[in-house]
Amino acid sequence: MTQTITASPSTQAPPGLTFDAVAMRFPDGTQAVEEASFSVAPGEFVSIVGPSGCGKSTLLKITAGLIDATGGHVGIGPGNLGYVFQDATLLPWRTVRGNVELLGELEGMPKAQRRKAAQEAIDLVGLGGFESKYPKSLSGGMKMRASLARALTLQPSTFLFDEPFGALDEITRERLNDELLALFEREGFAGLFITHSIAEAVFLSTRVLVMSARPGRIVGDFEVPFAYPRKPELRFEPAFAELSGRVSECLRGAFA
Amino acid sequence: MPSTPAVPASDVDVAAPTAMGGAGGRIALRERGTSFAALVIPPLLVFLVVIGAWILVSQVILAESKRFLLPPPWAVVNVAFLDGHNRAELFTSLWLTTKAAMVGLFLSIVIGMGTAIAMSQAKWVERSLYPYAVVLQTIPVLALVPLVGFTLGYNFSSRVFVVVLIALFPVITNTLFGLLSVDQGHHDLFSLHKGGRITRLVKLQLPAAMPAIFTGLRIAAGASVIGAVVGDFFFQQGTPGIGTLMNTYASELESERLYAAVILSSSLGIAVFLAVTWLERRVVGRWHTATRGTR
Ligand SMILES: Nc1ncnc2c1ncn2[C@@H]1O[C@H](COP(=O)(O)OP(=O)(O)O)[C@@H](O)[C@H]1O
Ligand SMILES: [Mg+2]
Numbered sequence: 001m002t003q004t005i006t007a008s009p010s011t012q013a014p015p016g017l018t019f020d021a022v023a024m025r026f027p028d029g030t031q032a033v034e035e036a037s038f039s040v041a042p043g044e045f046v047s048i049v050g051p052s053g054c055g056k057s058t059l060l061k062i063t064a065g066l067i068d069a070t071g072g073h074v075g076i077g078p079g080n081l082g083y084v085f086q087d088a089t090l091l092p093w094r095t096v097r098g099n100v101e102l103l104g105e106l107e108g109m110p111k112a113q114r115r116k117a118a119q120e121a122i123d124l125v126g127l128g129g130f131e132s133k134y135p136k137s138l139s140g141g142m143k144m145r146a147s148l149a150r151a152l153t154l155q156p157s158t159f160l161f162d163e164p165f166g167a168l169d170e171i172t173r174e175r176l177n178d179e180l181l182a183l184f185e186r187e188g189f190a191g192l193f194i195t196h197s198i199a200e201a202v203f204l205s206t207r208v209l210v211m212s213a214r215p216g217r218i219v220g221d222f223e224v225p226f227a228y229p230r231k232p233e234l235r236f237e238p239a240f241a242e243l244s245g246r247v248s249e250c251l252r253g254a255f256a
Numbered sequence: 257m258p259s260t261p262a263v264p265a266s267d268v269d270v271a272a273p274t275a276m277g278g279a280g281g282r283i284a285l286r287e288r289g290t291s292f293a294a295l296v297i298p299p300l301l302v303f304l305v306v307i308g309a310w311i312l313v314s315q316v317i318l319a320e321s322k323r324f325l326l327p328p329p330w331a332v333v334n335v336a337f338l339d340g341h342n343r344a345e346l347f348t349s350l351w352l353t354t355k356a357a358m359v360g361l362f363l364s365i366v367i368g369m370g371t372a373i374a375m376s377q378a379k380w381v382e383r384s385l386y387p388y389a390v391v392l393q394t395i396p397v398l399a400l401v402p403l404v405g406f407t408l409g410y411n412f413s414s415r416v417f418v419v420v421l422i423a424l425f426p427v428i429t430n431t432l433f434g435l436l437s438v439d440q441g442h443h444d445l446f447s448l449h450k451g452g453r454i455t456r457l458v459k460l461q462l463p464a465a466m467p468a469i470f471t472g473l474r475i476a477a478g479a480s481v482i483g484a485v486v487g488d489f490f491f492q493q494g495t496p497g498i499g500t501l502m503n504t505y506a507s508e509l510e511s512e513r514l515y516a517a518v519i520l521s522s523s524l525g526i527a528v529f530l531a532v533t534w535l536e537r538r539v540v541g542r543w544h545t546a547t548r549g550t551r
Contacts, residue, residue: 061444064444064448065448066444066447066448081448083445083448085441085444085445089439089441089444089445091442091460092543092544093463093464093466093540093543094543102445102459103449105459106446106449106450106451106455106459107449107450134542134543135543136543136544136545
């Protein structure tokens with residue numbers, strides 16, 4: 001596997017993600033992120049919930065190097081970075097297989113190897129049999145699976161998710177949550193997950209961060225004590241409801 | 257990566273497989289369901305109405321003495337198409353005009369797409385060239401006749417020039433629009449994985465621009481036929497094109513052959529349009545759903 005996106009050329013960064021007083025002020029004066037400091041270790045799955053427009057996507061874009069922060073520093077450990085966008089961002093002129101092979105193609109992976117990686121990823125997300133379908137004939141959930149498979153082909157050691165299931169219906173979303181959890185347990189990457197669903201955040205994560213309204217700051221930090229593997233029934237346990245309630249209360253404060 | 261699925265394959269979204277089959281089935285049905293009859297009968301009816309109106313004007317409304325202005329359809333068929341000499345003359349010219357239109361269209365596509373690609377790569381290229389592309393569109397061919405005729409000769413090359421003059425602009429604008437309207441998320445995806453300029457152009461921008469390019473192509477194809485006829489009209493040396501014939505027939509009041517020439521050049525326009533539509537379906541039909549609204 002080629003090493004693709006490495007953070008600082010120093011390569012001294014510890015594994016996972018380290019945010020150190022990251023701040024972002026856009027040229028038009030919008031202070032999107034005021035101060036964010038936290039870290040995500042391998043095997044950790046951290047979710048961020050926060051009001052719309054508080055700078056969550058901005059934080060991920062900074063992490064991925066798509067935009068440059070105006071303050072602070074993001075350290076990214078060795079290994080590939082996976083990024084799942086809010087939209088599936090599949091290329092409509094490519095089949096599922098063509099889309100899943102794209103990253104390998106861009107990163108110069110040999111053809112045989114990327115074909116194999118793509119097939120494994122497709123099978124892993126349960127899209128076997130749909131390899132030669134075009135995106136226009138896929139449901140929203142299947143598009144998201146294809147998008148996930150595409151990111152998986154590079155076997156990322158750090159995974160960013162920007163509200164990937166936000167546009168899906170409840171049933172599909174819970175199903176994909178279960179599957180994402182299974183993937184996480186299997187691959188053990190460092191996960192940073194943005195969502196506006198508290199239940200989703202608590203169900204998936206080892207830790208939930210609450211971000212305040214713009215300018216964004218981390219105003220809440222909740223350890224999620226439930227052991228993996230987590231069963232779907234966890235969502236209906238009192239402890240789950242109690243923790244969700246506390247996150248929700250903090251989030252309401254964040255709007256103020 | 258472990259090859260055993262983390263999830264059984266049956267675990268695809270509850271609704272997905274059925275919805276898929278259903279939707280796929282419905283789409284296929286609708287495409288095939290537009291039966292040949294439904295496709296052919298409406299235009300055929302319009303055709304009959306037009307012929308009816310033609311006969312009505314020619315036989316009832318126009319006085320006998322003025323009938324030469326619009327002879328009935330059968331007269332057109334008799335004089336222009338059943339007479340061997342006239343038919344040969346018409347079709348020889350039609351072929352020449354077709355060649356001028358096709359060569360001009362081809363040049364327009366090459367030059368137009370090349371220009372649009374250059375414009376999409378650098379803002380300064382766009383800023384410096386775009387105004388002239390617009391000007392190109394507004395120059396009356398009439399004003400250029402002496403210059404072009406003197407430079408390229410009053411024959412085929414000049415006719416091709418007129419075609420390019422008219423067909424180039426829609427190719428440039430539509431290609432540029434397509435290249436520049438790529439989804440930001442797709443650009444981010446390519447940035448994230450070190451997609452360079454060329455990679456981005458070939459694997460992202462050009463495919464994404466295909467539907468827009470075909471829109472431009474369809475306009476340019478129609479324009480190329482008009483351009484070729486206008487070119488025939490202005491540059492009349494050598495073998496006459498269909499536009500040259502129209503000019504001659506009009507001045508000699510050869511109405512039957514004049515209308516035959518009009519019908520032939522229109523047919524050429526329709527044929528070119530259908531060819532582009534067919535090509536479009538071949539190239540982008542599989543993945544692109546034309547946004548035509550639900551009707
Ligand atoms: N390129 C930009 N220029 C100016 N303001 C921006 C830009 N991108 C985002 N913003 C603003 O920054 C804020 C945070 O945006 P974003 O990170 O997308 O929020 P969210 O938390 O909903 O993902 C918003 O108010 C948004 O309007
Ligand atoms: Mg966002």
